[in-house]
Amino acid sequence: MSTIRTEKNLQNITTAHPDGIGGSPLRPDGILKVRGEFAYSSDMWHENMLWGMALRSPHAHARILSVDISEAVKHPGVEAVMTHEDIPGAKYYGLEIKDQPALAMGKIRYHGEAIAIVAADHPETARRALAKIKVEYEILPTITTEEQCLDPETYGYVHEPDEYKGHASGNVVHSQKLISGLGVTDEVRALADVVIKGDYVVGMQDQAFLGPESGLAVPAEDGGVDLYIATQWLHVDREQIAPVLGLPENKVRLTLAGVGGAFGGREDLSMQIHACLLAQRTGKPVKIVYSREESFFGHVHRHPAKLTYEHGATRDGKLVYCDARIVLDGGAYASASPAVVGNAASLGMGPYEVPNVNMLAVALYSNNPSCGAMRGFGAVQACFAYEAQMDKLAAELGMDPVELRQINAVEQGSIMPTGQEIDAPAPVADLLRRVKALPLPQELDTTHLDVRDIPGALSNTSHGEGIVRGVGYAVGIKNVGFSEGFDDYSTARVRLEVIGGEPVAMVHTAMAEVGQGGVTVHGQIARTELGVEQVTIHPANTEVGSAGSTSASRQTYMTGGAVKLACEAVRNELVALGRKRYGWDYNDLSLVGGKVVSASAGVLVPIADLLGDTAIDLTREHHHRPTVPFDKETGQGFGHVQYTFCAHRAVVDVDVELGLVKVVELAAAQDVGKALNPLSVVGQIQGGSTQGLGLAVMEEIVVKDGKVRNPSFTDYLIPTILDTPPMPVEVLELADEHAPYGLRGVGEAPTLSSTPAVVAAIRAATGLALNRVPVRPEHLTGTGE
Amino acid sequence: MRVTFTANGREVEADDVWEGESLLFMLRERLGLPGSKNACEQGECGSCTVYLDGAPVCSCLVAAGQVQDREVRTVEGLADPEGGLDEVQQAFVDAGAVQCGFCTPGLLVQSHDLLERNPQPSDNDIREALSGNLCRCTGYEKIMDAVRLASARKCSSSEVSQ
Numbered sequence: 001m002s003t004i005r006t007e008k009n010l011q012n013i014t015t016a017h018p019d020g021i022g023g024s025p026l027r028p029d030g031i032l033k034v035r036g037e038f039a040y041s042s043d044m045w046h047e048n049m050l051w052g053m054a055l056r057s058p059h060a061h062a063r064i065l066s067v068d069i070s071e072a073v074k075h076p077g078v079e080a081v082m083t084h085e086d087i088p089g090a091k092y093y094g095l096e097i098k099d100q101p102a103l104a105m106g107k108i109r110y111h112g113e114a115i116a117i118v119a120a121d122h123p124e125t126a127r128r129a130l131a132k133i134k135v136e137y138e139i140l141p142t143i144t145t146e147e148q149c150l151d152p153e154t155y156g157y158v159h160e161p162d163e164y165k166g167h168a169s170g171n172v173v174h175s176q177k178l179i180s181g182l183g184v185t186d187e188v189r190a191l192a193d194v195v196i197k198g199d200y201v202v203g204m205q206d207q208a209f210l211g212p213e214s215g216l217a218v219p220a221e222d223g224g225v226d227l228y229i230a231t232q233w234l235h236v237d238r239e240q241i242a243p244v245l246g247l248p249e250n251k252v253r254l255t256l257a258g259v260g261g262a263f264g265g266r267e268d269l270s271m272q273i274h275a276c277l278l279a280q281r282t283g284k285p286v287k288i289v290y291s292r293e294e295s296f297f298g299h300v301h302r303h304p305a306k307l308t309y310e311h312g313a314t315r316d317g318k319l320v321y322c323d324a325r326i327v328l329d330g331g332a333y334a335s336a337s338p339a340v341v342g343n344a345a346s347l348g349m350g351p352y353e354v355p356n357v358n359m360l361a362v363a364l365y366s367n368n369p370s371c372g373a374m375r376g377f378g379a380v381q382a383c384f385a386y387e388a389q390m391d392k393l394a395a396e397l398g399m400d401p402v403e404l405r406q407i408n409a410v411e412q413g414s415i416m417p418t419g420q421e422i423d424a425p426a427p428v429a430d431l432l433r434r435v436k437a438l439p440l441p442q443e444l445d446t447t448h449l450d451v452r453d454i455p456g457a458l459s460n461t462s463h464g465e466g467i468v469r470g471v472g473y474a475v476g477i478k479n480v481g482f483s484e485g486f487d488d489y490s491t492a493r494v495r496l497e498v499i500g501g502e503p504v505a506m507v508h509t510a511m512a513e514v515g516q517g518g519v520t521v522h523g524q525i526a527r528t529e530l531g532v533e534q535v536t537i538h539p540a541n542t543e544v545g546s547a548g549s550t551s552a553s554r555q556t557y558m559t560g561g562a563v564k565l566a567c568e569a570v571r572n573e574l575v576a577l578g579r580k581r582y583g584w585d586y587n588d589l590s591l592v593g594g595k596v597v598s599a600s601a602g603v604l605v606p607i608a609d610l611l612g613d614t615a616i617d618l619t620r621e622h623h624h625r626p627t628v629p630f631d632k633e634t635g636q637g638f639g640h641v642q643y644t645f646c647a648h649r650a651v652v653d654v655d656v657e658l659g660l661v662k663v664v665e666l667a668a669a670q671d672v673g674k675a676l677n678p679l680s681v682v683g684q685i686q687g688g689s690t691q692g693l694g695l696a697v698m699e700e701i702v703v704k705d706g707k708v709r710n711p712s713f714t715d716y717l718i719p720t721i722l723d724t725p726p727m728p729v730e731v732l733e734l735a736d737e738h739a740p741y742g743l744r745g746v747g748e749a750p751t752l753s754s755t756p757a758v759v760a761a762i763r764a765a766t767g768l769a770l771n772r773v774p775v776r777p778e779h780l781t782g783t784g785e
Numbered sequence: 786m787r788v789t790f791t792a793n794g795r796e797v798e799a800d801d802v803w804e805g806e807s808l809l810f811m812l813r814e815r816l817g818l819p820g821s822k823n824a825c826e827q828g829e830c831g832s833c834t835v836y837l838d839g840a841p842v843c844s845c846l847v848a849a850g851q852v853q854d855r856e857v858r859t860v861e862g863l864a865d866p867e868g869g870l871d872e873v874q875q876a877f878v879d880a881g882a883v884q885c886g887f888c889t890p891g892l893l894v895q896s897h898d899l900l901e902r903n904p905q906p907s908d909n910d911i912r913e914a915l916s917g918n919l920c921r922c923t924g925y926e927k928i929m930d931a932v933r934l935a936s937a938r939k940c941s942s943s944e945v946s947q
Contacts, residue, residue, distance in 0.1 A: 026878050033886030034874040034893060036820020036860035043819035124803055210824040210832060210887040210921050260824070260887030261921050292825040452909040458916070515885025515922050679881040683927055687884065690924035713829035713919065721925040722916045 017592075020528035021741060024679035027520050028537055029513070040258035041230035044216035046285035050079055052271070052278045053126035053288065054114040055133050056297055060706025061143065061367040062108040065136035069116060072132040077125035080281045081133070083116045087277065089246030095236070095268055095372070097173075097334040099159060102244050102273045108137070109158055110332035110369055111707045112297025119278040119286050142367040142706040143171065146306060146327055149364040158332060158365035171365040173330045174338035176345035178635025180417040181356035184310075184323040188356045192312025192320040196393045200309070200385040201772035203700035204329075205302035205691075207374050208718050209514075211260015213270035213298050214289040217279035224251030225276045230259040232266045234510045235546035244273050245280060252276070256540035262514035263691070264373030264551055265299040268335050296711035300335045300372035301701055303328035303363065305344075305381035309389050317399050319408045321356035324348055326382060328371070330363040335372030337363035342484050343378030345635055346418050350386040351428045351477040351645055352408040357417040359635065367706040373551055375691060376478065376751040383476040384773055387756035391472070391763065401760070402432050402473050410477075419636045422643055424744075425734035427671050431647035432475055434669040434730045441651055441665040441726070444469065455653055455660035457722050466657040469664070472650045472760025476752030480745030481554040481624050481641035488554065489623040491545030492522075492562035493538075496530060496570050496607075497615035503594055503607040505530050505567070508538035511547040511559040516747060517680040518555045522563050524676060529567035531591030532607065545621065553644060553745025556676060561740035562622035569618045578610050625738060642736060646670040646749035648689065648757035651725075654765040659777030661697050663723070663758055666690075669730040673744030678731065685750045686727045692754025694719045697762075700774050790852045792816060793862030799849070808847040809833045812859060820860040820890050824919070831918030834891035835859045841898045860890035863897060872942075873897045876935035877928075884922035892918045896932050904943075905936055 019025035032038040069081045084091055084103040091105060092098045104115045116133050120126040141155070142148075148155040149171040158171050182188050189195070215229035224247060231237050234254045242252040259266070271288040278286040290298050306327045312320040326344045330337035345361035361378075374380075394401040409428035415421055444453065446464035456462055482488035493508040505526040513519045523535040540547070547559045571591055578584050578596055588599035596604045630637045651664040668685050675681045698717040702709040710716045735742025755773055763770050766780060778784020788799045788811065799815040809826065812818040812835070822832035826845040833844040836858035844857075863871040873896050876882070883889050892915060899906055899914040906914065911932045920928060 024881070027883060029886070030878040030883050031870070033883050033889050034860075034870065034877050035864060036818075036890045038886060039819075040822070040887065042823055043813070045814070045819075122803065124805060208921055209885070210822070210830060210919065211885065212823065259885060260822070261885040263921070289823065292827060292829075450909055452913055458913060515887075517884065683881050683884060683923055686924035686926045687922045688924075691921075712827060713825045714827065718919060718921060719924075720916050720919060721912045721928065724925045727924055727926050 017527045019524060021524045021676045023524065024677050025520060025524060027517060028523060029519060038258050040211050040260050041228065042212060042214035042289045044228050044257055044287055046216060046218060049285045049287050050119040050121060050278065050282060051123045051126050052117060052119050052275050052286045053123065053130055054274055055116040055130045056112045056114055057104065057108040059108055059137055059139055060111040061140040062137040063140060064104060064106055064108060064115065065138055067116060068134040072118060072129040075125065075129040075132055077121040078118060078129045079284065080119040080278055081116060081129065082277055082281060086281065087244060090243040093240040093244055093269060093273065094334055095336055096338050100333040110367055114274065117274045117278060119282050144366050144368050144706050146364065149366050158367060173334050173363040173365055174341045175360065175362040176341050176630060176635055177633055178345045178357060178359040178417055180419065184321050184356055184358035188321045189312055193315040194393065194396050195310060195312050196389055196396060197310045198385065198389055198392060199771060200307040200388060202305040202381045202384055203774055204304040204371065204703065205374060205695050205699050206296065206701050206716060207263035207265030207299065208716065209261030209263055209265055212290040212292060212295045215257060215271060215275055216285055216287045217275035218285040219279045219283050222251060224253065225279055226253045227272060227276060228255050228257040229272060230257050230266060232262050232512045232514060232551055233549035234512065234540065234542050236549065237269060237272055238542055240269055241272050241276055245276055254542045256512055259512060259514040262550060263375045264377065267373040267549060267551055268300050270298045292713055293711045296701070296708060300370045302374035303330060303340055303371040303381065307381060307385035309385050311389050311393055313393055317397055317404050317407050319352060319354045322349055322354045323358045326361040328363040328381065329366055329368055331366055331368045331370035333370045335370050337372065340378035342630060342639070343479065344382050346630060346639055347379045347477055347479065348382040348386065349417050350383065351410045351475055353410055353414055354417060368703050369701065369708060375688060376748050377552065379476065379478045380752050380755065383752040384756050387474040387760065388771065391760050402436050405432055405475060418630060418639055420638045420640060424642065424736035424738060425671060426643065426645060427732060427734060428475055428645050431645055431669040431671065432473065435473065435647050435649040435667050438649065438667050438728055444653060452722065455655040455662040456658060461658055461660065462655055467653050467655050468765040469651065469653050470761040470763065470765025472757050472764055473648065474753040474756035474760060475645065475647040476749060478553065478644050478749045478752055479640040479642065480557055480644050481552050483627055483640045485627055485629045487623055488548040488558065489621050490547045490558040490562040491619060491621050492559060492566040493544050493617070493619040494526065494563065494566035494570050495615055495617040496574065496611065498608045498611050501608060502534055503532045503611060504534040504536060505532050506536045506538055507563055508544050509547045509559050509562065510540050510542060510544050511555055512540060512550040514550050516550065516555065516684065517677060518559060520680060521556055521560055521676050525560055525563045526567055529564060530571060532594060545619065553747045556743055557739055557745050558622055558624065560676065562620055564740050565620040565622050566618055569620055570616045573616050573618065574607065574610065578605065642739060642744060644744045644749045646753050648753045650757040650761040652758060652761040652765060654762055654780060656766060656780065659780035661762060661775065663693055663725045665725045666693060666754060667728045668750055669732065670749055671732040671734050671744060672746050673736045673739060674733050674742045675731055676741065676743060681731055681746050682729050684746045685729050688747060688750030689727055689754040690719050690724050692751045693724065693758055696755045696758035696773055696775060698774050786850060788849050788853055790854060791856045792818060793858055802849050804850065806849040807845050808849050808852055809844040811849040812844060818859055818861055822887050822890055824887055831895060832888050832891040834894040834918065836894060841894055860893055863893060871897060872938050873900065873935045876931040876938065880927050880931035880934050882923060882927040882931035888918060888920040892920065892928060896935065900936055900939060904939055
């Protein structure tokens with residue numbers, strides 16, 4: 001079925017191919033993955049391959065007095081031992097601020113910082129060689145608390161001020177103020193009938209992707225390096241790697257290896273530079289695979305946060321003002337902290353109309369583990385706090401918490417506290433209505449009890465006594481794409497040619513497929529736009545232009561959009577070929593079922609016949625509409641590309657005696673603009689919701705005096721299938737006219753509201769205040785802090 | 786040391802195995818069977834699950850030398866010899882239970898074992914059987930769907946063959 005079209009809107013053709021957009025064709029990599037044949041980065045293998053490994057600091061803050069590698073070098077089977085002295089190029093790298101040494105120089109700033117690297121014939125050889133490296137440390141007092149970070153005169157600097165002029169002030173990585181309306185003054189406060197204050201804490205969450213950091217660096221004959229790597233953004237990896245190797249970018253070629261999840265944890269480099277340095281040094285391929293323990297030290301985490309909120313409202317529930325302060329612990333190196341701060345500040349009021357705002361968000365340098373990108377990116381922490389505030393306010397006013405949210409919800413046309421108008425659908429009130437309207441799960445049947453249904457489950461902790469049910473709601477707002485003036489364009493190359501008598505489209509991008517299903521969507525777009533059955537996805541590499549990062553819920557929007565543009569260009573060239581050859585003057589052409597079709601004259605010619613031996617091979621860039629940086633003092637500016645919204649209803653059972661929680665059901669409603677692949681969309685929402693559930697009740701990297709205490713899946717818990725409930729999902733498709741196909745980024749929004757909804761349900765069950773996540777058993781039983 | 790055993794029905798031999806190596810490492814790095822995955826290597830995530838003499842085990846917790854003269858079946862050995870997918874494998878693809886796919890091999894072996902023992906598991910049976918397999922992408926809902934689908938297909942095909 002095709003829509004009526006004219007030459008003018010040939011750009012906007014949509015055809016209903018069952019495996020085109022809107023369908024749910026199966027993943028092109030699915031069969032390989034279930035056969036165990038999909039090559040992940042840790043599966044890479046090469047003849048004469050060496051194993052690389054890093055020596056990491058047991059201290060969080062120390063001066064390195066000496067490093068003696070002499071014994072390690074002599075260890076049989078060792079081919080190279082390197083320290084910062086052996087780095088041929090730049091010593092520092094970083095995503096936004098180049099403040100991180102590739103190997104520690106003089107000072108250790110966090111527990112687990114890499115000091116030296118070894119290449120050897122077996123991982124065990126490498127481990128033994130590392131054990132022979134002698135490092136003398138002068139242990140320094142750690143700078144880990146907010147008080148210590150903000151008083152460098154007393155407690156010192158994580159980075160000496162002269163080292164990073166212009167980037168940091170004191171131990172502040174980045175800060176963002178935001179003032180809207182009248183700000184929050186005494187006069188404004190006087191307008192409110194009710195005032196609600198709260199202090200909230202969000203613990204340090206880990207991405208906990210299952211595929212460990214890993215890759216294979218192969219030295220090339222031209223003096224360059226070929227790196228097979230699991231990452232989120234090939235080109236930004238290369239930008240950071242090449243200077244350290246002392247190589248021009250064109251001699252560092254990256255190919256995406258299979259990626260075992262990412263969730264933000266692969267935005268920063270991990271083992272990339274180390275593997276390349278060792279390959280350069282030894283002239284042999286070098287593979288590095290982190291253990292799970294090393295993985296906890298090898299990537300950044302979600303910023304732990306302290307949030308202080310004060311809301312004022314009228315008696316009938318309308319918000320009057322919000323005064324908020326968000327302090328994010330950025331850890332030892334900047335990573336993505338500046339952008340996380342921008343998100344926390346600009347999205348920190350939530351999806352609500354707040355006429356008067358005073359907000360400060362700040363990220364600090366400390367000797368804690370570095371924090372950066374994780375799904376939700378600054379918006380998660382804020383959502384936990386403002387949603388807790390909404391529940392408190394509703395309780396104070398004696399209102400229904402959903403109704404209170406609906407009264408204040410933004411909608412299309414609302415002005416955000418940044419001054420940016422929401423110029424696309426924003427069905428916040430409707431999303432809440434939808435999750436509320438879903439039937440509630442059955443009450444716990446204690447007469448025919450299955451222990452697997454209750455808190456504690458197989459641990460057989462209870463027979464149903466002491467279990468209380470609660471229901472909670474939350475909603476959140478997330479941006480899509482990179483913000484604040486960043487042009488995170490994407491590139492796609494599409495080639496159309498005849499293979500075996502059939503027209504075949506080849507899509508080539510540098511998009512990192514990390515599991516999200518972008519490769520499926522690219523095939524769908526090509527089928528829809530080019531009317532072909534056969535689409536091949538070229539391996540992602542740096543031979544084609546940048547696709548930007550697989551993060552910020554942006555890849556379907558940005559690289560999907562680039563694939564669409566490239567397909568349209570190919571289609572136009574194909575049609576031009578037909579006009580030239582056959583003298584067509586139709587203005588109603590489309591490509592359907594492998595043929596060029598005129599709406600008035602019917603089938604004109606098979607694409608294969610028109611194309612013959614010609615291959616049409618075109619590359620296009622897709623840029624989203626421009627944004628601007630937020631004003632440093634007021635936070636004002638058209639800073640975000642697109643907003644996205646998700647609401648949750650959580651139902652929990654709490655064993656109030658043991659402090660155990662079972663999430664019984666976690667329902668979500670989300671507006672996705674257009675579901676390009678409904679099966680994947682639901683999968684994203686359920687996956688994101690589950691990570692939010694994890695933050696609510698179990699996930700936290702415990703850090704004491706800068707030292708990570710639980711770097712393992714034994715001690716850092718993520719939800720199992722027994723911890724995860726049924727998750728009904730309602731998907732709305734209200735098109736955003738600014739986006740390709742009207743779509744809205746999906747991946748992150750569900751991670752925001754899931755956490756506060758679960759905690760709201762626990763509060764409803766227990767009556768406890770619960771101002772920190774994760775909620776631990778001792779918080780419920782009153783036996784802990 | 787040398788280790789000789791049966792992997793997916795074939796007699797295999799691994800040479801120069803260091804005594805501290807796990808079955809997982811030997812499969813992945815010495816025998817060209819990288820399907821079993823190295824997500825935690827401490828027996829917490831289930832990604833490396835294989836059959837050892839017919840029982841599912843975490844291959845990261847089995848020393849390579851322990852499998853001398855024994856039978857190992859990995860995810861690569863679930864499909865039939867002609868290459869046709871096992872019902873569990875097909876169901877994971879069809880139900881959208883595969884995202885990044887790193888947990889998939891372990892979940893497939895564990896689900897395969899569940900359905901061998903209990904062809905019509907309840908939802909709680911599925912959750913209990915798979916509770917040792919971590920997945921970070923899906924939230925498990927599609928994995929539940931996949932096991933239900935595989936169970937339904939297995940039962941209907943066995944009805945047909947009867």
